[in-house]
Amino acid sequence: MKTLVIIAHPKYDNSMTQGFLKSCQKDIDSVDWLVLNREYPSYNFDVIKEQERLSKYERIVFQFPLYWYSAPAILKQYEDDVLTRAFTYKNEDGVLNGKELGIVTTLGEPIYHYHDGHNEAFTIDELMKPYHALAHKAGMKFLPVFSISQFNYLTEHEKVSLLVKYRNYLTNSHLNSFKSKQLWYIEQLQLIRQNLKDSKKNSMDMLIDQLQNNYDKLDELNWELSMIKKEEDE
Amino acid sequence: MKTLVIIAHPKYDNSMTQGFLKSCQKDIDSVDWLVLNREYPSYNFDVIKEQERLSKYERIVFQFPLYWYSAPAILKQYEDDVLTRAFTYKNEDGVLNGKELGIVTTLGEPIYHYHDGHNEAFTIDELMKPYHALAHKAGMKFLPVFSISQFNYLTEHEKVSLLVKYRNYLTNSHLNSFKSKQLWYIEQLQLIRQNLKDSKKNSMDMLIDQLQNNYDKLDELNWELSMIKKEEDE
Structure with missing residues:
Protein backbone atom coordinates (compact mmCIF):
# COMPACT_ATOMS: atom_id res chain seq x y z
CA MET A 1 0.00 0.00 0.00
CA ASN A 176 -8.86 -0.49 13.40
CA SER A 177 -8.10 -4.22 13.29
CA PHE A 178 -6.24 -5.48 16.35
CA LYS A 179 -4.88 -8.44 14.40
CA SER A 180 -3.47 -6.18 11.73
CA LYS A 181 -1.96 -3.86 14.34
CA GLN A 182 0.01 -6.79 15.80
CA LEU A 183 1.38 -7.82 12.41
CA TRP A 184 2.27 -4.22 11.79
CA TYR A 185 4.27 -4.05 15.05
CA ILE A 186 6.18 -7.20 14.07
CA GLU A 187 7.00 -5.71 10.68
CA GLN A 188 8.17 -2.47 12.26
CA LEU A 189 10.48 -4.31 14.64
CA GLN A 190 11.92 -6.24 11.72
CA LEU A 191 12.64 -2.94 9.99
CA ILE A 192 14.34 -1.57 13.09
CA ARG A 193 16.33 -4.81 13.44
CA GLN A 194 18.02 -4.23 10.06
CA ASN A 195 19.69 -1.11 11.36
CA LEU A 196 20.84 -2.56 14.67
CA LYS A 197 24.40 -3.63 15.47
CA ASP A 198 24.86 -7.41 15.33
CA SER A 199 25.35 -7.52 19.10
CA LYS A 200 21.85 -6.13 19.61
CA LYS A 201 20.09 -8.23 16.98
CA ASN A 202 19.75 -11.20 19.32
CA SER A 203 17.57 -9.48 21.87
CA MET A 204 15.45 -7.99 19.11
CA ASP A 205 14.99 -11.48 17.63
CA MET A 206 13.71 -12.67 21.01
CA LEU A 207 11.23 -9.82 21.17
CA ILE A 208 9.99 -10.48 17.64
CA ASP A 209 9.65 -14.22 18.38
CA GLN A 210 7.66 -13.45 21.50
CA LEU A 211 5.29 -11.15 19.60
CA GLN A 212 4.96 -13.71 16.80
CA ASN A 213 4.09 -16.43 19.35
CA ASN A 214 1.50 -14.21 20.98
CA TYR A 215 0.06 -13.45 17.59
CA ASP A 216 -0.16 -17.14 16.62
CA LYS A 217 -1.77 -18.04 19.96
CA LEU A 218 -4.36 -15.29 19.59
CA ASP A 219 -5.05 -16.41 16.05
CA GLU A 220 -5.72 -19.94 17.31
CA LEU A 221 -8.01 -18.68 20.06
CA ASN A 222 -9.92 -16.61 17.54
CA TRP A 223 -10.34 -19.65 15.34
CA GLU A 224 -11.67 -21.74 18.25
CA LEU A 225 -14.04 -18.94 19.23
CA SER A 226 -15.41 -18.75 15.72
CA MET A 227 -15.98 -22.53 15.75
CA ILE A 228 -17.93 -22.29 19.02
CA LYS A 229 -20.07 -19.45 17.61
CA LYS A 230 -20.71 -21.47 14.48
CA GLU A 231 -21.93 -24.48 16.49
CA GLU A 232 -24.23 -22.23 18.52
CA ASP A 233 -25.72 -20.84 15.33
CA GLU A 234 -26.46 -24.29 13.91
CA MET B 1 -29.74 47.01 11.49
CA ASN B 176 -37.68 33.16 13.34
CA SER B 177 -40.26 35.31 15.08
CA PHE B 178 -43.70 35.24 13.43
CA LYS B 179 -44.58 38.60 14.95
CA SER B 180 -41.47 40.19 13.54
CA LYS B 181 -42.09 38.63 10.13
CA GLN B 182 -45.51 40.32 10.00
CA LEU B 183 -44.12 43.73 10.86
CA TRP B 184 -41.43 43.16 8.26
CA TYR B 185 -44.06 42.45 5.56
CA ILE B 186 -45.90 45.66 6.46
CA GLU B 187 -42.65 47.64 6.20
CA GLN B 188 -41.86 46.08 2.85
CA LEU B 189 -45.28 46.97 1.46
CA GLN B 190 -44.82 50.54 2.65
CA LEU B 191 -41.51 50.65 0.76
CA ILE B 192 -43.17 49.34 -2.40
CA ARG B 193 -46.02 51.85 -1.95
CA GLN B 194 -43.59 54.78 -2.28
CA ASN B 195 -42.77 53.77 -5.83
CA LEU B 196 -46.34 53.17 -6.95
CA LYS B 197 -48.36 55.53 -9.12
CA ASP B 198 -50.91 57.51 -7.11
CA SER B 199 -53.76 55.63 -8.75
CA LYS B 200 -52.45 52.38 -7.30
CA LYS B 201 -51.61 53.67 -3.86
CA ASN B 202 -55.18 53.30 -2.64
CA SER B 203 -55.39 49.56 -3.07
CA MET B 204 -51.96 49.17 -1.48
CA ASP B 205 -53.18 51.23 1.50
CA MET B 206 -56.10 48.87 1.89
CA LEU B 207 -53.76 45.86 1.88
CA ILE B 208 -51.43 47.47 4.43
CA ASP B 209 -54.40 48.40 6.66
CA GLN B 210 -55.67 44.85 6.47
CA LEU B 211 -52.29 43.42 7.48
CA GLN B 212 -51.94 45.98 10.25
CA ASN B 213 -55.42 45.04 11.57
CA ASN B 214 -54.54 41.35 11.51
CA TYR B 215 -51.32 42.10 13.29
CA ASP B 216 -53.07 44.14 16.01
CA LYS B 217 -55.71 41.45 16.49
CA LEU B 218 -53.06 38.75 16.82
CA ASP B 219 -51.15 40.90 19.26
CA GLU B 220 -54.30 41.23 21.39
CA LEU B 221 -54.94 37.48 21.29
CA ASN B 222 -51.35 36.83 22.32
CA TRP B 223 -51.76 39.17 25.24
CA GLU B 224 -54.99 37.44 26.37
CA LEU B 225 -53.32 34.04 26.04
CA SER B 226 -50.39 35.15 28.19
CA MET B 227 -52.86 36.39 30.83
CA ILE B 228 -54.63 33.01 30.90
CA LYS B 229 -51.29 31.20 31.24
CA LYS B 230 -50.30 33.55 34.05
CA GLU B 231 -53.53 32.82 35.97
CA GLU B 232 -53.00 29.10 35.56
CA ASP B 233 -49.49 29.41 36.95
CA GLU B 234 -50.66 31.26 40.06
Missing part, protein backbone atom coordinates in the same frame (compact mmCIF):
# COMPACT_ATOMS: atom_id res chain seq x y z
CA LYS A 2 1.30 3.46 -0.93
CA THR A 3 0.34 6.57 1.00
CA LEU A 4 0.43 10.21 -0.07
CA VAL A 5 0.46 12.86 2.66
CA ILE A 6 -0.78 16.20 1.32
CA ILE A 7 0.25 18.97 3.69
CA ALA A 8 -1.29 22.42 3.93
CA HIS A 9 0.65 24.69 6.26
CA PRO A 10 1.49 28.36 5.57
CA LYS A 11 4.47 28.17 7.98
CA TYR A 12 5.55 24.61 7.24
CA ASP A 13 9.29 25.18 7.59
CA ASN A 14 8.92 26.73 11.05
CA SER A 15 6.51 24.14 12.44
CA MET A 16 8.04 21.89 15.09
CA THR A 17 5.09 19.52 14.84
CA GLN A 18 5.44 19.12 11.08
CA GLY A 19 9.21 18.69 11.43
CA PHE A 20 8.66 15.92 13.97
CA LEU A 21 6.04 14.15 11.85
CA LYS A 22 8.33 14.28 8.81
CA SER A 23 11.37 12.98 10.72
CA CYS A 24 9.32 10.00 11.97
CA GLN A 25 8.81 8.74 8.47
CA LYS A 26 11.82 9.49 6.36
CA ASP A 27 12.90 5.83 6.29
CA ILE A 28 9.63 4.55 4.80
CA ASP A 29 9.50 3.98 1.06
CA SER A 30 5.75 3.55 0.90
CA VAL A 31 4.94 7.11 2.05
CA ASP A 32 5.38 10.26 -0.03
CA TRP A 33 4.86 13.89 0.93
CA LEU A 34 3.46 16.83 -0.97
CA VAL A 35 3.77 20.18 0.82
CA LEU A 36 1.27 22.37 -1.03
CA ASN A 37 2.65 25.67 0.26
CA ARG A 38 6.13 24.79 -1.01
CA GLU A 39 5.09 23.33 -4.35
CA TYR A 40 2.39 25.90 -5.12
CA PRO A 41 3.12 29.13 -3.18
CA SER A 42 0.84 31.07 -5.53
CA TYR A 43 -1.96 28.46 -5.49
CA ASN A 44 -1.67 27.77 -9.24
CA PHE A 45 -2.07 24.02 -9.31
CA ASP A 46 -0.89 21.82 -12.14
CA VAL A 47 -4.19 19.94 -12.28
CA ILE A 48 -3.13 17.12 -14.61
CA LYS A 49 0.09 16.48 -12.70
CA GLU A 50 -1.73 16.40 -9.37
CA GLN A 51 -4.49 14.14 -10.65
CA GLU A 52 -1.86 11.73 -11.96
CA ARG A 53 -0.09 11.87 -8.63
CA LEU A 54 -3.29 11.03 -6.71
CA SER A 55 -4.02 8.07 -8.94
CA LYS A 56 -0.81 6.33 -7.79
CA TYR A 57 -1.69 6.01 -4.11
CA GLU A 58 -4.13 3.83 -2.19
CA ARG A 59 -4.26 6.03 0.90
CA ILE A 60 -4.42 9.81 0.72
CA VAL A 61 -3.95 11.84 3.89
CA PHE A 62 -4.73 15.53 4.28
CA GLN A 63 -2.45 16.91 6.99
CA PHE A 64 -2.87 20.42 8.39
CA PRO A 65 -3.11 22.64 11.45
CA LEU A 66 -6.74 23.48 12.20
CA TYR A 67 -7.44 27.07 11.07
CA TRP A 68 -10.99 28.22 11.75
CA TYR A 69 -12.19 24.65 12.13
CA SER A 70 -10.90 23.49 8.74
CA ALA A 71 -7.70 23.26 6.71
CA PRO A 72 -5.78 26.39 5.65
CA ALA A 73 -7.23 27.88 2.47
CA ILE A 74 -4.62 26.36 0.15
CA LEU A 75 -6.05 22.86 0.68
CA LYS A 76 -9.52 24.12 -0.23
CA GLN A 77 -8.09 25.68 -3.40
CA TYR A 78 -6.46 22.33 -4.18
CA GLU A 79 -9.81 20.58 -3.72
CA ASP A 80 -11.66 23.20 -5.81
CA ASP A 81 -9.13 22.99 -8.68
CA VAL A 82 -7.66 19.47 -8.72
CA LEU A 83 -10.73 17.44 -7.72
CA THR A 84 -12.71 18.04 -10.86
CA ARG A 85 -16.06 16.36 -11.21
CA ALA A 86 -15.03 13.82 -13.87
CA PHE A 87 -11.90 12.90 -11.92
CA THR A 88 -13.60 12.57 -8.56
CA TYR A 89 -17.29 11.67 -8.61
CA LYS A 90 -17.79 7.99 -7.91
CA ASN A 91 -20.89 7.82 -10.09
CA GLU A 92 -18.92 9.22 -13.04
CA ASP A 93 -16.20 6.55 -12.75
CA GLY A 94 -13.89 8.79 -10.73
CA VAL A 95 -10.33 7.68 -10.16
CA LEU A 96 -10.45 7.91 -6.36
CA ASN A 97 -13.10 5.20 -5.99
CA GLY A 98 -11.94 2.52 -3.55
CA LYS A 99 -9.05 4.54 -2.16
CA GLU A 100 -8.87 5.78 1.44
CA LEU A 101 -8.97 9.34 2.78
CA GLY A 102 -7.32 10.15 6.11
CA ILE A 103 -7.07 13.42 8.04
CA VAL A 104 -4.21 14.38 10.34
CA THR A 105 -4.96 17.64 12.10
CA THR A 106 -2.97 19.49 14.71
CA LEU A 107 -4.78 21.54 17.34
CA GLY A 108 -3.63 24.47 19.44
CA GLU A 109 -6.29 23.73 22.05
CA PRO A 110 -6.60 20.59 24.19
CA ILE A 111 -8.70 17.93 22.47
CA TYR A 112 -11.25 17.86 25.33
CA HIS A 113 -12.23 21.44 24.44
CA TYR A 114 -13.83 20.08 21.28
CA HIS A 115 -17.06 18.97 22.94
CA ASP A 116 -20.49 20.33 23.80
CA GLY A 117 -20.29 22.79 26.65
CA HIS A 118 -16.53 23.24 26.31
CA ASN A 119 -14.72 26.14 24.63
CA GLU A 120 -14.93 24.81 21.07
CA ALA A 121 -18.45 23.37 21.32
CA PHE A 122 -18.10 20.97 18.39
CA THR A 123 -16.24 17.68 18.07
CA ILE A 124 -13.45 17.18 15.56
CA ASP A 125 -15.61 14.52 13.89
CA GLU A 126 -18.38 17.08 13.41
CA LEU A 127 -15.99 19.69 12.04
CA MET A 128 -14.46 17.23 9.56
CA LYS A 129 -17.81 16.37 7.94
CA PRO A 130 -17.03 18.27 4.72
CA TYR A 131 -14.04 15.94 4.17
CA HIS A 132 -16.15 12.93 5.06
CA ALA A 133 -18.71 14.07 2.49
CA LEU A 134 -15.95 14.44 -0.12
CA ALA A 135 -14.78 10.89 0.60
CA HIS A 136 -18.37 9.66 0.30
CA LYS A 137 -18.88 11.40 -3.06
CA ALA A 138 -15.61 9.98 -4.40
CA GLY A 139 -16.30 6.45 -3.16
CA MET A 140 -13.34 6.62 -0.77
CA LYS A 141 -13.23 4.99 2.65
CA PHE A 142 -13.03 7.74 5.26
CA LEU A 143 -10.51 6.83 7.98
CA PRO A 144 -10.86 7.87 11.62
CA VAL A 145 -9.48 11.39 12.03
CA PHE A 146 -6.02 11.51 13.60
CA SER A 147 -5.84 14.57 15.90
CA ILE A 148 -2.65 15.84 17.52
CA SER A 149 -3.37 18.23 20.32
CA GLN A 150 -0.83 20.71 21.77
CA PHE A 151 2.27 18.96 20.45
CA ASN A 152 4.61 21.37 22.23
CA TYR A 153 3.34 20.25 25.63
CA LEU A 154 3.91 16.53 25.00
CA THR A 155 6.45 14.64 27.12
CA GLU A 156 9.18 12.63 25.40
CA HIS A 157 7.27 9.46 26.21
CA GLU A 158 4.07 10.86 24.66
CA LYS A 159 6.03 11.87 21.56
CA VAL A 160 7.30 8.31 21.08
CA SER A 161 3.76 7.03 21.46
CA LEU A 162 2.57 9.62 18.91
CA LEU A 163 5.31 8.51 16.50
CA VAL A 164 4.16 4.89 16.64
CA LYS A 165 0.47 5.77 16.22
CA TYR A 166 1.17 8.18 13.36
CA ARG A 167 3.36 5.66 11.55
CA ASN A 168 0.59 3.11 11.99
CA TYR A 169 -1.94 5.60 10.57
CA LEU A 170 0.15 6.12 7.44
CA THR A 171 1.31 2.58 6.76
CA ASN A 172 -1.00 0.00 8.35
CA SER A 173 -3.21 -1.25 5.58
CA HIS A 174 -5.92 -2.32 8.03
CA LEU A 175 -6.44 0.39 10.58
CA LYS B 2 -27.04 46.99 8.81
CA THR B 3 -26.12 43.81 6.92
CA LEU B 4 -22.94 42.96 5.01
CA VAL B 5 -23.11 40.20 2.42
CA ILE B 6 -19.66 38.74 1.75
CA ILE B 7 -19.72 36.81 -1.50
CA ALA B 8 -17.23 34.14 -2.59
CA HIS B 9 -17.81 33.05 -6.18
CA PRO B 10 -15.04 32.47 -8.76
CA LYS B 11 -17.52 33.08 -11.60
CA TYR B 12 -19.62 35.78 -9.95
CA ASP B 13 -20.31 37.82 -13.07
CA ASN B 14 -21.64 34.81 -14.98
CA SER B 15 -23.83 33.47 -12.20
CA MET B 16 -27.56 33.84 -12.85
CA THR B 17 -28.33 33.03 -9.23
CA GLN B 18 -26.01 35.72 -7.89
CA GLY B 19 -27.36 38.21 -10.42
CA PHE B 20 -30.90 37.46 -9.27
CA LEU B 21 -30.01 37.78 -5.59
CA LYS B 22 -28.26 41.09 -6.22
CA SER B 23 -31.13 42.52 -8.26
CA CYS B 24 -33.58 41.67 -5.45
CA GLN B 25 -31.83 43.99 -3.07
CA LYS B 26 -30.48 46.95 -4.92
CA ASP B 27 -33.11 49.30 -3.43
CA ILE B 28 -32.19 48.58 0.19
CA ASP B 29 -29.87 51.02 1.95
CA SER B 30 -29.24 48.79 4.94
CA VAL B 31 -27.51 46.01 2.94
CA ASP B 32 -24.01 46.23 1.45
CA TRP B 33 -22.15 43.74 -0.72
CA LEU B 34 -18.53 42.69 -0.85
CA VAL B 35 -17.63 40.38 -3.73
CA LEU B 36 -14.32 38.90 -2.61
CA ASN B 37 -13.32 37.63 -6.07
CA ARG B 38 -13.77 41.11 -7.55
CA GLU B 39 -12.13 43.05 -4.75
CA TYR B 40 -9.28 40.62 -4.13
CA PRO B 41 -8.67 38.53 -7.28
CA SER B 42 -5.19 37.60 -6.01
CA TYR B 43 -6.36 36.85 -2.44
CA ASN B 44 -4.21 39.60 -0.91
CA PHE B 45 -6.59 41.00 1.67
CA ASP B 46 -6.31 44.44 3.19
CA VAL B 47 -6.74 43.14 6.71
CA ILE B 48 -7.19 46.47 8.50
CA LYS B 49 -9.69 47.72 5.92
CA GLU B 50 -11.72 44.52 6.09
CA GLN B 51 -11.71 44.42 9.88
CA GLU B 52 -12.97 48.02 9.93
CA ARG B 53 -15.64 47.11 7.41
CA LEU B 54 -16.86 44.16 9.51
CA SER B 55 -17.10 46.29 12.62
CA LYS B 56 -19.77 48.50 11.00
CA TYR B 57 -22.41 45.81 10.51
CA GLU B 58 -24.71 43.96 12.90
CA ARG B 59 -25.41 41.04 10.56
CA ILE B 60 -22.71 39.41 8.44
CA VAL B 61 -23.72 36.93 5.76
CA PHE B 62 -21.35 34.59 3.92
CA GLN B 63 -22.86 33.88 0.49
CA PHE B 64 -21.41 31.25 -1.82
CA PRO B 65 -22.04 28.27 -4.08
CA LEU B 66 -21.24 25.02 -2.27
CA TYR B 67 -17.88 23.72 -3.57
CA TRP B 68 -16.80 20.44 -1.98
CA TYR B 69 -19.21 20.93 0.90
CA SER B 70 -17.86 24.32 1.89
CA ALA B 71 -17.27 27.81 0.48
CA PRO B 72 -14.84 28.40 -2.41
CA ALA B 73 -11.26 28.73 -1.16
CA ILE B 74 -11.20 32.52 -1.28
CA LEU B 75 -13.60 32.75 1.67
CA LYS B 76 -11.35 30.45 3.71
CA GLN B 77 -8.37 32.66 2.87
CA TYR B 78 -10.41 35.66 4.00
CA GLU B 79 -11.18 33.89 7.30
CA ASP B 80 -7.54 32.81 7.76
CA ASP B 81 -6.19 36.33 7.09
CA VAL B 82 -8.84 38.84 8.20
CA LEU B 83 -10.23 37.06 11.27
CA THR B 84 -7.17 37.38 13.43
CA ARG B 85 -7.32 36.08 16.94
CA ALA B 86 -7.34 39.47 18.70
CA PHE B 87 -10.03 40.77 16.34
CA THR B 88 -12.27 37.74 16.57
CA TYR B 89 -12.03 35.68 19.76
CA LYS B 90 -14.88 36.50 22.11
CA ASN B 91 -12.76 35.81 25.17
CA GLU B 92 -10.16 38.31 23.97
CA ASP B 93 -12.74 41.11 23.55
CA GLY B 94 -13.18 40.47 19.84
CA VAL B 95 -15.10 42.99 17.78
CA LEU B 96 -17.64 40.51 16.38
CA ASN B 97 -19.14 39.66 19.77
CA GLY B 98 -22.92 40.12 19.73
CA LYS B 99 -23.19 40.34 15.94
CA GLU B 100 -24.96 37.72 13.78
CA LEU B 101 -23.51 35.33 11.22
CA GLY B 102 -25.69 34.05 8.39
CA ILE B 103 -24.92 31.65 5.55
CA VAL B 104 -26.55 31.76 2.10
CA THR B 105 -25.44 28.79 0.05
CA THR B 106 -26.49 27.73 -3.43
CA LEU B 107 -26.61 24.04 -4.32
CA GLY B 108 -26.39 22.27 -7.64
CA GLU B 109 -28.16 19.23 -6.22
CA PRO B 110 -31.73 19.07 -4.86
CA ILE B 111 -31.82 19.86 -1.14
CA TYR B 112 -33.34 16.45 -0.29
CA HIS B 113 -30.09 14.79 -1.46
CA TYR B 114 -28.41 16.23 1.62
CA HIS B 115 -29.63 13.54 3.99
CA ASP B 116 -28.60 10.14 5.32
CA GLY B 117 -29.01 7.49 2.67
CA HIS B 118 -29.30 10.00 -0.16
CA ASN B 119 -26.55 10.99 -2.60
CA GLU B 120 -24.86 13.59 -0.41
CA ALA B 121 -25.24 11.69 2.89
CA PHE B 122 -24.83 14.76 5.15
CA THR B 123 -27.22 17.60 5.92
CA ILE B 124 -26.36 21.20 5.13
CA ASP B 125 -26.48 21.92 8.88
CA GLU B 126 -23.84 19.25 9.46
CA LEU B 127 -21.63 20.57 6.66
CA MET B 128 -21.85 24.16 7.93
CA LYS B 129 -20.56 23.26 11.42
CA PRO B 130 -17.15 24.92 10.84
CA TYR B 131 -18.97 28.26 10.33
CA HIS B 132 -21.16 27.60 13.34
CA ALA B 133 -18.01 26.95 15.38
CA LEU B 134 -16.51 30.22 14.11
CA ALA B 135 -19.65 32.11 15.20
CA HIS B 136 -19.47 30.41 18.60
CA LYS B 137 -15.81 31.37 19.08
CA ALA B 138 -16.53 34.97 18.09
CA GLY B 139 -19.62 35.26 20.29
CA MET B 140 -21.84 35.72 17.23
CA LYS B 141 -25.38 34.43 16.95
CA PHE B 142 -25.44 31.79 14.19
CA LEU B 143 -28.54 32.21 12.00
CA PRO B 144 -30.37 29.31 10.34
CA VAL B 145 -28.60 28.47 7.08
CA PHE B 146 -30.40 29.79 3.98
CA SER B 147 -30.02 27.20 1.18
CA ILE B 148 -31.01 27.81 -2.43
CA SER B 149 -31.24 24.59 -4.37
CA GLN B 150 -31.17 24.34 -8.17
CA PHE B 151 -32.08 27.96 -8.86
CA ASN B 152 -32.25 27.41 -12.61
CA TYR B 153 -35.14 24.98 -12.23
CA LEU B 154 -37.30 27.33 -10.15
CA THR B 155 -40.61 28.56 -11.56
CA GLU B 156 -41.34 32.29 -11.68
CA HIS B 157 -43.61 31.89 -8.67
CA GLU B 158 -40.89 30.09 -6.72
CA LYS B 159 -38.42 32.84 -7.62
CA VAL B 160 -40.73 35.51 -6.20
CA SER B 161 -41.09 33.46 -3.04
CA LEU B 162 -37.29 33.11 -2.87
CA LEU B 163 -36.93 36.87 -3.30
CA VAL B 164 -39.19 37.58 -0.32
CA LYS B 165 -37.50 35.01 1.92
CA TYR B 166 -34.01 36.17 0.97
CA ARG B 167 -34.90 39.80 1.58
CA ASN B 168 -36.31 38.78 4.94
CA TYR B 169 -33.09 36.89 5.73
CA LEU B 170 -30.95 39.96 5.05
CA THR B 171 -33.11 42.66 6.60
CA ASN B 172 -35.47 41.26 9.24
CA SER B 173 -33.84 42.00 12.57
CA HIS B 174 -35.72 39.17 14.26
CA LEU B 175 -35.62 36.10 12.07
